[in-house]
Amino acid sequence: MHSDKLLKIGIACYPLVGGSGILASALAMELAARGHDVHVFSYAKPVRLDTSLPRIKFHPVAVSKYKLFEYADYTLPLAVKIAEVADQAHLDIIHAHYAVPHATAAYIAKRMAKQDRLRIVTTLHGTDTTLLGRDPNYRRAIEYSLQHSDRVTTVSDSLRRATEEVFDVGKQVEVIHNFYTPGQPTSTREKMREELGVGDCFTLFHASNLRSVKRIDLLLESVARCRLRSRLKLIILAGNSFDSFAEKVEELGLEETVIVRENGYPVEDYIEASDLGIYTSETESFCLSILEGMFLGKASLAFRVGGIPEVMEEGRSGLLCEFGDCDGMAAKIDSLIENPERARTLGRAAKERAELRFTAERIVPQYLACYEKALAGD
Ligand code: GMT
Numbered sequence: 001m002h003s004d005k006l007l008k009i010g011i012a013c014y015p016l017v018g019g020s021g022i023l024a025s026a027l028a029m030e031l032a033a034r035g036h037d038v039h040v041f042s043y044a045k046p047v048r049l050d051t052s053l054p055r056i057k058f059h060p061v062a063v064s065k066y067k068l069f070e071y072a073d074y075t076l077p078l079a080v081k082i083a084e085v086a087d088q089a090h091l092d093i094i095h096a097h098y099a100v101p102h103a104t105a106a107y108i109a110k111r112m113a114k115q116d117r118l119r120i121v122t123t124l125h126g127t128d129t130t131l132l133g134r135d136p137n138y139r140r141a142i143e144y145s146l147q148h149s150d151r152v153t154t155v156s157d158s159l160r161r162a163t164e165e166v167f168d169v170g171k172q173v174e175v176i177h178n179f180y181t182p183g184q185p186t187s188t189r190e191k192m193r194e195e196l197g198v199g200d201c202f203t204l205f206h207a208s209n210l211r212s213v214k215r216i217d218l219l220l221e222s223v224a225r226c227r228l229r230s231r232l233k234l235i236i237l238a239g240n241s242f243d244s245f246a247e248k249v250e251e252l253g254l255e256e257t258v259i260v261r262e263n264g265y266p267v268e269d270y271i272e273a274s275d276l277g278i279y280t281s282e283t284e285s286f287c288l289s290i291l292e293g294m295f296l297g298k299a300s301l302a303f304r305v306g307g308i309p310e311v312m313e314e315g316r317s318g319l320l321c322e323f324g325d326c327d328g329m330a331a332k333i334d335s336l337i338e339n340p341e342r343a344r345t346l347g348r349a350a351k352e353r354a355e356l357r358f359t360a361e362r363i364v365p366q367y368l369a370c371y372e373k374a375l376a377g378d
Pocket residue numbers: 014017018019020021023125126127128155178213281283284285286287288289
């Protein structure tokens with residue numbers, strides 16, 4: 001259990017639509033709502049961070065573009081900004097979300113800061129272990145930064161195991177699952193379905209940054225193999241440009257099936273309009289988007305990779321296929337098109353599970369307890 005002591009917490013994260021920045025922003029706002037002072041560091045305002053809230057201060061990190069630099073450096077300006085704020089605001093904790101470069105910048109800041117109370121908590125989110133952790137150009141720096149973090153957490157047990165395989169962390173790695181607080185949809189299911197033109201088709205949604213680990217090729221293949229494709233739509237909420245997949249959509253004859261919205265917001269409106277989430281990643285430490293759907297009563301169909309089986313229980317609050325089994329995915333979609341009530345039953349169980357296990361009320365105290373252990377030198 002954590003005490004009621006109010007803390008001064010710095011959070012370094014990415015500002016983009018990726019899950020690590022979204023989780024870090026949600027955590028910042030939840031901590032501020034509980035009375036803590038929260039300082040957020042990034043090169044742009046994180047998309048879901050509401051900086052008008054009391055006790056939230058956003059510190060933009062400016063990157064200088066010197067002619068000598070072929071590649072602009074972000075790690076050092078971030079470290080300098082954290083150290084400055086640590087001194088001025090007497091930060092207790094700097095919480096690095098995604099190790100590269102945040103945990104390294106936090107370590108440099110801690111060494112530079114004029115106060116000696118600053119403690120580092122690093123949360124690994126996924127590819128900082130699974131991709132960069134295996135990259136010889138990064139591995140050693142990440143491992144060093146983890147060894148010099150006071151506490152290290154991962155967002156799933158699967159990622160904890162991967163982390164312990166890849167790095168010698170030198171300390172216990174704690175699992176703190178992700179949480180989500182759904183926003184209110186701003187439209188109705190009927191209006192959104194009309195706007196999207198999905199008619200009475202069974203509607204899938206996929207929300208991601210479309211990076212290569214998301215395997216959009218397998219997503220499109222799975223949908224293309226559905227026998228009942230004429231009764232199906234797929235909404236893709238794309239965090240990045242979808243242009244490079246347009247050819248594949250055409251090649252598979254999916255022009256009438258796939259509806260793309262780049263940076264569609266709020267996600268709640270689109271999820272509400274759909275019937276089932278679909279994820280085909282080759283690696284996924286947690287998959288926050290699946291959780292977003294669960295809170296809105298929508299289950300997902302996904303490949304059995306990484307931490308996804310920790311988020312949903314197969315056959316009860318979601319459906320899984322082995323990685324790469326596009327025929328299996330298509331068969332499951334077809335059976336739900338024929339029996340949409342089954343999708344609704346899965347969705348109700350998904351919501352129940354999300355509300356039981358992955359709320360801010362349940363998860364935020366685990367981060368606070370982690371901060372206190374870091375401060376106590378545990
Ligand atoms: O590691 C990444 O891919 C980055 C990160 C992001 O910013 O989107 O995604 C990871 O963190 C999310 C939040 O904890 C998890 O829900 C995602 O599963 C995870 N992505 C991967 O493991 C590929």
